[in-house]
Amino acid sequence: xxxxxxxxxxxxxxxxxxxxxxxxxxxxxxxxxxxxxxxxxxxxxxxxxxxxxxxxxxxxxxxxxxxxxxxxxxxxxxxxxxxxxxxxxxxxxxxxxxxxxxxxxxxxxxxxxxxxxxxxxxxxxxxxxxxxxxxxxxxxxxxxxxxxxxxxxxxxxxxxxxxxxxxxxxxxxxxxxxxxxxxxxxxxxxxxxxxxxxxxxxxxxxxxxxxxxxxxxxxxxxxxxxxxxxxxxxxxxxxxxxxxxxxxxxxxxxxxxxxxxxxxxxxxxxxxxxxxxxxxxxxxxxxxxxxxxxxxxxxxxxxxxxxxxxxxxxxxxxxxxxxxxxxxxxxxxxxxxxxxxxxxxxxxxxxxxxxxxxxxxxxxxxxxxxxxxxxxxxxxxxxxxxxxxxxxxxxxxxxxxxxxxxxxxxxxxxxxxxxxxxxxxxxxxxxxxxxxxxxxxxxxxxxxxxxxxxxxxxxxxxxxxxxxxxxxxxxxxxxxxxxxxxxxxxxxxxxxxxxxxxxxxxxxxxxxxxxxxxxxxxxxxxxxxxxxxxxxxxxxxxxxxxxxxxxxxxxxxxxxxxxxxxxxxxxxxxxxxxxxxxxxxxxxxxxxxxxxxxxxxxxxxxxxxxxxxxxxxxxxxxxxxxxxxxxxxxxxxxxxxxxxxxxxxxxxxxxxxxxxxxxxxxxxxxxxxxxxxxxxxxxxxxxxxxxxxxxxxxxxxxxxxxxxxxxxxxxxxxxxxxxxxxxxxxxxxxxxxxx
Numbered sequence: 001x002x003x004x005x006x007x008x009x010x011x012x013x014x015x016x017x018x019x020x021x022x023x024x025x026x027x028x029x030x031x032x033x034x035x036x037x038x039x040x041x042x043x044x045x046x047x048x049x050x051x052x053x054x055x056x057x058x059x060x061x062x063x064x065x066x067x068x069x070x071x072x073x074x075x076x077x078x079x080x081x082x083x084x085x086x087x088x089x090x091x092x093x094x095x096x097x098x099x100x101x102x103x104x105x106x107x108x109x110x111x112x113x114x115x116x117x118x119x120x121x122x123x124x125x126x127x128x129x130x131x132x133x134x135x136x137x138x139x140x141x142x143x144x145x146x147x148x149x150x151x152x153x154x155x156x157x158x159x160x161x162x163x164x165x166x167x168x169x170x171x172x173x174x175x176x177x178x179x180x181x182x183x184x185x186x187x188x189x190x191x192x193x194x195x196x197x198x199x200x201x202x203x204x205x206x207x208x209x210x211x212x213x214x215x216x217x218x219x220x221x222x223x224x225x226x227x228x229x230x231x232x233x234x235x236x237x238x239x240x241x242x243x244x245x246x247x248x249x250x251x252x253x254x255x256x257x258x259x260x261x262x263x264x265x266x267x268x269x270x271x272x273x274x275x276x277x278x279x280x281x282x283x284x285x286x287x288x289x290x291x292x293x294x295x296x297x298x299x300x301x302x303x304x305x306x307x308x309x310x311x312x313x314x315x316x317x318x319x320x321x322x323x324x325x326x327x328x329x330x331x332x333x334x335x336x337x338x339x340x341x342x343x344x345x346x347x348x349x350x351x352x353x354x355x356x357x358x359x360x361x362x363x364x365x366x367x368x369x370x371x372x373x374x375x376x377x378x379x380x381x382x383x384x385x386x387x388x389x390x391x392x393x394x395x396x397x398x399x400x401x402x403x404x405x406x407x408x409x410x411x412x413x414x415x416x417x418x419x420x421x422x423x424x425x426x427x428x429x430x431x432x433x434x435x436x437x438x439x440x441x442x443x444x445x446x447x448x449x450x451x452x453x454x455x456x457x458x459x460x461x462x463x464x465x466x467x468x469x470x471x472x473x474x475x476x477x478x479x480x481x482x483x484x485x486x487x488x489x490x491x492x493x494x495x496x497x498x499x500x501x502x503x504x505x506x507x508x509x510x511x512x513x514x515x516x517x518x519x520x521x522x523x524x525x526x527x528x529x530x531x532x533x534x535x536x537x538x539x540x541x542x543x544x545x546x547x548x549x550x551x552x553x554x555x556x557x558x559x560x561x562x563x564x565x566x567x568x569x570x571x572x573x574x575x576x577x578x579x580x581x582x583x584x585x586x587x588x589x590x591x592x593x594x595x596x597x598x599x600x601x602x603x604x605x606x607x608x609x610x611x612x613x614x615x616x617x618x619x620x621x622x623x624x625x626x627x628x629x630x631x632x633x634x635x636x637x638x639x640x641x642x643x644x645x646x647x648x649x650x651x652x653x654x655x656x657x658x659x660x661x662x663x664x665x666x667x668x669x670x671x672x673x674x675x676x677x678x679x680x681x682x683x684x685x686x687x688x689x690x691x692x693x694x695x696x697x698x699x700x701x702x703x704x705x706x707x708x709x710x711x712x713x714x715x716x717x718x719x720x721x722x723x724x725x726x727x728x729x730x731x732x733x734x735x736x737x738x739x
Contacts, residue, residue, distance in 0.1 A: 096195040096219045100171045102203050102211075108455055108497025109511040110136070110200040110545060110562045112594065116221070119193055121659070121687065123230070123701055123734060125238060125258065127185040131216065132663060133645050135560075135592040135608035136200045140638075140713040142724045143301035144260070144269040145186050146326065148713065151214030152200050152564065152588060154614055154639035155713070157182060158574040159523035163539070166203060166211040169218050170290060172334045172351045176376035176402035177209040178435045178465065178521045187330045187355065188218035189275045189292050191242050191256040195219045200592070201543045201564060202515030205441040205457030205495050206382070206396065212515035212541050212568075220290055223252040223279050232734030236727065237261030240734075252277045262299070263727060265319040269298040284339040293331035300324040302362040303722035310711040316725035324362035330355035344385025352377030365718060366414040366423040376402025378437075394443040404521060405432045416718075422478040429481060430470040433521045438462045443495075451502070457495035463518035464488045467525050480527035489518040489538045506550035515541040523572050528580050536582050537570040559595040564588070567617075575628050575672060585617045586636060607646030614639040616672070627673040627719060634674050638715060642666030642680075655692065661685045671716040681710035683726070695739060701732045 128139035138150040162180030203211030227246040238260040260269040275292035302321030334351035356373035378400035408428040441459035465487040473483040497511035547562035571584035590612030620630040644664040667680040689699035707729040
């Protein structure tokens with residue numbers, strides 16, 4: 001049984017976080033395992049350990065099985081409602097992030113995650129609604145399901161947006177490294193996730209290219225957690241249904257359907273997601289397999305233009321590009337196979353994925369159409385072995401091969417003035433690329449004492465590209481088509497961190513990590529007329545952070561405070577005139593504070609505040625364009641200095657839960673030359689959930705409670721301010737049933 005705003009904990013239930021309760025039926029001298037659940041605990045099949053067998057033989061007056069569980073006893077006996085004698089015992093259970101994540105909560109470095117309870121309560125129609133509750137994260141919603149990501153970074157677009165964040169599902173990349181997409185959060189099945197892990201800054205040695213500014217790991221639920229059906233309708237015309245159908249032991253099927261008529265003109269969205277998870281134990285192996293996929297068909301809304309256009313309600317509802325669209329599908333299959341080997345654990349993770357997308361480039365003035373896709377797969381091999389009581393060694397290798405394509409065509413003539421030949425009608429690019437990636441990594445965890453641990457890692461990667469073009473090579477207006485060629489990149493990314501457990505409830509940590517990414521295929525082969533073929537280098541980011549985390553006030557306050565400094569070289573990005581910059585450099589520093597405090601037994605406050613200073617560290621003078629001129633020390637555009645998110649939860653009665661939330665985005669520059677700004681915004685929300693039975697809950701989410709006029713995204717294009725307007729006040733009413 002989950003706990004949270006939309007689930008009610010019975011008065012006689014006690015939550016045991018990080019454990020599972022096993023219950024066995026004793027009858028006629030034999031044991032019959034049975035599935036059961038208790039608050040915060042998941043019952044699973046299994047044989048009785050020795051201490052539980054002894055508990056089962058005790059001849060004492062037995063309490064009812066629905067009485068509160070005393071965890072300190074470890075095992076005990078009870079009588080169920082039918083009079084049957086049952087034995088229960090507590091055993092350790094790792095959290096989803098411990099199993100599937102990049103790092104554990106005890107490792108050095110920053111990590112945060114959304115729990116299943118948060119995901120259920122948020123009922124997010126867009127992944128930004130969940131992720132923006134976490135420190136240092138700023139996902140900007142564009143039109144429909146389109147978005148742009150920032151994690152300890154500005155909001156990045158183009159190749160930088162594609163390759164600076166590693167997107168995972170069950171710890172496996174959803175795409176091959178060179179084929180990222182700025183809208184890649186469309187693909188994972190976040191709606192029904194068991195947890196979503198976010199690592200801020202470079203990932204551990206387990207992950208390489210694209211884990212530069214951070215990674216997002218969507219962790220799917222597993223069989224045995226129960227079934228659920230949720231249905232909702234929003235006042236902006238958004239229908240949604242989510243289903244978890246749990247066989248109970250080996251299989252789980254998840255389905256999410258959404259139909260959105262759109263609050264702006266001509267912005268219909270239809271989306272379907274499906275995931276299937278299986279768990280088995282063949283021989284010595286523990287096996288989890290999964291299949292997931294999604295399909296999206298949307299009519300996209302374009303930017304509205306003009307200074308402060310988002311403040312006008314009538315303009316905000318318009319769509320300057322009524323013919324814009326985005327259609328995308330993806331499919332992924334993977335398995336995690338674990339078994340003991342010698343004195344350690346061997347893990348094999350084979351996987352395959354495929355995706356295709358076609359969309360109108362409504363964000364560009366010439367209005368092209370792009371079609372891209374790729375199919376790839378590989379294997380991740382990991383081995384972990386304790387060398388001694390103080391030393392643990394991990395080693396792994398990753399192999400990935402993929403084949404992809406990109407086609408770009410401009411259907412109609414375009415020019416800013418008569419005779420403007422920079423945007424020729426017809427085919428701009430038409431190429432195929434085959435890629436192979438090989439990586440080897442190792443980690444060493446060393447307990448210097450009972451209180452001090454060091455974690456050191458090193459990863460080496462090799463990336464090879466085989467490119468061929470169907471479009472004629474050479475300059476075509478603004479566009480530069482390279483001839484057929486081969487490219488390769490190699491790099492090392494070291495990691496070193498330490499944790500000092502000052503007390504049982506307080507840790508200090510320090511972490512150094514280098515992140516790197518090989519170029520995206522679009523970086524390498526979708527060139528522009530001023531670029532030289534082959535001039536792009538691998539992007540690197542060096543990160544240093546220190547932090548403190550722990551609990552205080554008898555465990556009522558939990559907190560994490562971190563400060564970081566990062567330096568990025570060979571930064572590849574696209575300026576506000578749509579021109580590629582291949583040799584940029586930037587500096588990023590900031591402080592992040594997150595905390596949760598139980599004010600009373602029924603009232604809690606949680607939230608985070610992030611401050612950052614993100615600047616360019618190079619000069620790029622553009623004659624006649626102050627907006628595009630970059631000077632060393634300029635603030636990076638779309639990098640708010642302040643981000644904040646807070647939530648007040650009140651369990652008003654056993655069956656009624658209420659919450660208020662607030663999200664703040666600070667002021668930021670919208671152009672590299674720091675000539676234009678967006679003032680930021682603060683948006684309020686509210687939620688109520690009432691469980692009228694133990695299995696039925698009705699809830700309402702109100703977004704933008706004060707009907708604030710704001711922009712989800714603001715930037716400047718060719719000297720013109722433009723915006724994706726934020727949604728007006730709206731409510732979503734939903735019903736859920738568990739079984």
